[in-house]
Amino acid sequence: MSDDVSARLGRLSPEIQAMMGVYALYWKLEESFDSIETDLSHQECHMLIKLDAPKRMGVLAADMLTVPSTITATADALEQAGYLTRQRDPEDRRAWLLVLTEQGEEARNMLVATAGELFRSASGLNSDETAVFARLARKIRDNIVKTGIPEGLKKCDS
Amino acid sequence: MSDDVSARLGRLSPEIQAMMGVYALYWKLEESFDSIETDLSHQECHMLIKLDAPKRMGVLAADMLTVPSTITATADALEQAGYLTRQRDPEDRRAWLLVLTEQGEEARNMLVATAGELFRSASGLNSDETAVFARLARKIRDNIVKTGIPEGLKKCDS
DNA sequence: ACATATATTTCAGATTATGAACTATTCAAG
DNA sequence: CTTGAATAGTTCATAATCTGAAATATATGT
Numbered sequence: 001m002s003d004d005v006s007a008r009l010g011r012l013s014p015e016i017q018a019m020m021g022v023y024a025l026y027w028k029l030e031e032s033f034d035s036i037e038t039d040l041s042h043q044e045c046h047m048l049i050k051l052d053a054p055k056r057m058g059v060l061a062a063d064m065l066t067v068p069s070t071i072t073a074t075a076d077a078l079e080q081a082g083y084l085t086r087q088r089d090p091e092d093r094r095a096w097l098l099v100l101t102e103q104g105e106e107a108r109n110m111l112v113a114t115a116g117e118l119f120r121s122a123s124g125l126n127s128d129e130t131a132v133f134a135r136l137a138r139k140i141r142d143n144i145v146k147t148g149i150p151e152g153l154k155k156c157d158s
Numbered sequence: 159m160s161d162d163v164s165a166r167l168g169r170l171s172p173e174i175q176a177m178m179g180v181y182a183l184y185w186k187l188e189e190s191f192d193s194i195e196t197d198l199s200h201q202e203c204h205m206l207i208k209l210d211a212p213k214r215m216g217v218l219a220a221d222m223l224t225v226p227s228t229i230t231a232t233a234d235a236l237e238q239a240g241y242l243t244r245q246r247d248p249e250d251r252r253a254w255l256l257v258l259t260e261q262g263e264e265a266r267n268m269l270v271a272t273a274g275e276l277f278r279s280a281s282g283l284n285s286d287e288t289a290v291f292a293r294l295a296r297k298i299r300d301n302i303v304k305t306g307i308p309e310g311l312k313k314c315d316s
Numbered sequence: 317a318c319a320t321a322t323a324t325t326t327c328a329g330a331t332t333a334t335g336a337a338c339t340a341t342t343c344a345a346g
Numbered sequence: 347c348t349t350g351a352a353t354a355g356t357t358c359a360t361a362a363t364c365t366g367a368a369a370t371a372t373a374t375g376t
Binding site: 124 | 170171172173174175176177178179180181182183184185186187189204207210222223224270273274275277278280281282283285287288289290291292294295296297298299301302303305
């Protein structure tokens with residue numbers, strides 16, 4: 001019985017091919033990050049890139065699909081290194097806004113530019129292909145962020 | 159001077175959009191993996207999926223963009239759990255071939271099927287879009303595997 | 317005011333990944 | 347055939363990372 005099943009699954013479905021590509025790209029990019037910014041951890045790079053504008057930590061946690069305590073640790077490191085400051089959100093004084101300093105802005109600009117190059121050289125796609133890929137990637141991301149945390153069922157109260 | 163620069167970089171380039179999508183998808187998929195296979199680590203899942211045929215550990219290391227010692231640990235765990243066996247490669251008796259057991263095959267089939275569904279629900283893409291995305295993802299992966307380890311400069315002897 | 321919900325922090329513990337040193341085998345050369 | 351260098355994988359101790367539960371501070375509703 002396992003014959004046809006394994007034969008069918010053996011040829012990789014588009015979904016698996018897509019996943020393998022995504023994993024390879026993710027791993028490659030993570031590896032490449034090591035070689036450019038020795039004083040920033042990966043998570044710190046990710047946070048910097050996300051901070052195109054001041055954001056609340058909870059928003060970042062949802063955005064980066066991680067838990068608050070991780071955001072705290074990452075923000076601590078970036079704050080200590082002078083890349084950002086915490087400011088109380090005037091709309092809700094329980095929350096902090098993470099705001100990049102000038103130094104943080106510069107680091108972010110550098111990172112964004114470098115990350116773009118990393119993508120180009122890692123992917124090997126031309127600009128047309130990149131545009132197509134980016135459009136779909138964006139659609140995927142929108143879907144995930146919209147779908148949100150449900151799969152993880154964090155703090156599921158039902 | 160930082161005005162135009164940050165303005166230019168502020169609107170995200172296709173490359174960054176692509177990367178953010180890739181990261182979101184990767185994180186989401188990793189998170190989802192937790193909820194289906196409690197007795198397998200992520201790395202173990204990845205290895206199972208890669209083992210569509212017997213492979214040498216070194217090949218897997220290159221394929222999974224990781225170091226040999228990680229492959230050893232992962233293979234140990236899978237072997238102990240009965241999912242695979244080590245067999246000497248007749249062509250080079252220094253090397254092992256990792257061969258899935260029947261149980262391993264079953265686990266792999268389940269994983270591949272489940273992973274496909276995870277991709278579908280996480281991405282929200284229809285099948286046409288998935289096909290396009292998969293084609294590009296595959297192209298990217300080919301490029302990365304072909305490019306290989308150079309970026310990391312592991313064991314650079316020059 | 318009071319009870320409850322939310323935003324973030326603290327911290328200790330678990331998991332995971334990694335590199336350097338080691339064993340076994342192969343390969344090339346003399 | 348034996349020696350030396352290269353390669354495949356292993357071991358192990360260490361470091362980096364992540365998380366979840368309990369705690370603090372503020373907000374919201376009654």
